[in-house]
Every structure is written in structure tokens, then in C-alpha cells.
Amino acid sequence: MEDCIFCKIAAGQAPAEVLYQDDDVIAFADISPMAPVHALIVPKKHLASVEEIGADDSEVVSCLIMTAKRLARELGISNSGYRLVINSGPDATQAVPHLHMHLLGGRPLEPKLG
Ligand code: AMP
Ligand code: ZN
Numbered sequence: 001m002e003d004c005i006f007c008k009i010a011a012g013q014a015p016a017e018v019l020y021q022d023d024d025v026i027a028f029a030d031i032s033p034m035a036p037v038h039a040l041i042v043p044k045k046h047l048a049s050v051e052e053i054g055a056d057d058s059e060v061v062s063c064l065i066m067t068a069k070r071l072a073r074e075l076g077i078s079n080s081g082y083r084l085v086i087n088s089g090p091d092a093t094q095a096v097p098h099l100h101m102h103l104l105g106g107r108p109l110e111p112k113l114g
Helices: 005-010 055-074
Strands: 018-021 025-029 037-043 082-085 101-105
Touching: 005 025, 005 037, 018 055, 025 055, 037 055, 055 082, 055 101
Parallel strands: none
Antiparallel strands: 018 025, 025 037, 037 101, 082 101
16 A cells, blocks of 8 residues: 555565565564564555454454464563554554554563553
8 A cells, every 4th residue: 555654664665674574464673662572563465453354354363463473482572471462543542554463572561551
């Protein structure tokens, strides 16, 4: 999708520290990390938010979680633990309108979510 930064990264048309990719998903370091490990896991298909996930997209969704798990192992935080976050829509302060999952870890995270 034109002018979508995460589509551009997925297409190799914008820079990113890519950590993993396959046909369906790309993962890269967050440009403004909130924790020692902060990666974004992004479907290559443009879906603006959780609200745009359709019945046909269940494979994409499971791929996000399996990629997060794989990255957690590769980045050495599977045992210490991590948080997976998807912000969807204005009240969640979603800033980039292309579905993405945050993988956060590498230090104890605040217990509260909201
Ligand atoms: P959200 O608030 O869930 O939409 O999070 C968007 C995240 O994308 C933020 O943590 C930003 O730091 C991150 N971000 C925005 N642009 C880039 C970029 N070009 N490369 C890597 N991370 C980015
Ligand atoms: Zn996009």
C-alpha cells in the first residue's frame, strides 16, 4: 500500500534492522525501543488493524505468534519472558496503521497493561 511505512519495509523500500522474514511476515527492530528487546512482527499483507483481520487471515495471525516465539528464542528471552502487544485503533494509541505485534523483553516489564 502506498505511503505505508511498514509496507515499504516489507517490500525492501525503506530501511530496517530485519530480524526475520518469510513469505507472510517480516520482523524488525523497533526504531524507538521501549525495552532491551523490542521487535515488531508485521504481516506482509496490508491490514490496517486487528479490525481488518478477516476469516481468511487466521494463518497470518498464527504466523505472528509463532514468529514472536521464534524470535524470543533467538534473542535469548524465551526463559526470562516477554510481552506481546497489539495496539488497535485510537484508544490503544496505534500510531502506524498497518497491523503489527510488539515483542518486548530483556528486563522486568511493568505489571500493569493499561
Ligand atoms: P503502535 O503505537 O503500536 O502503532 O507502534 C508503532 C511502533 O512502530 C512504535 O513503537 C514506533 O517506534 C515503531 N516505528 C515507527 N516507524 C518505524 C520504523 N520506520 N522502523 C521501525 N519501527 C518503527
Ligand atoms: Zn501497510
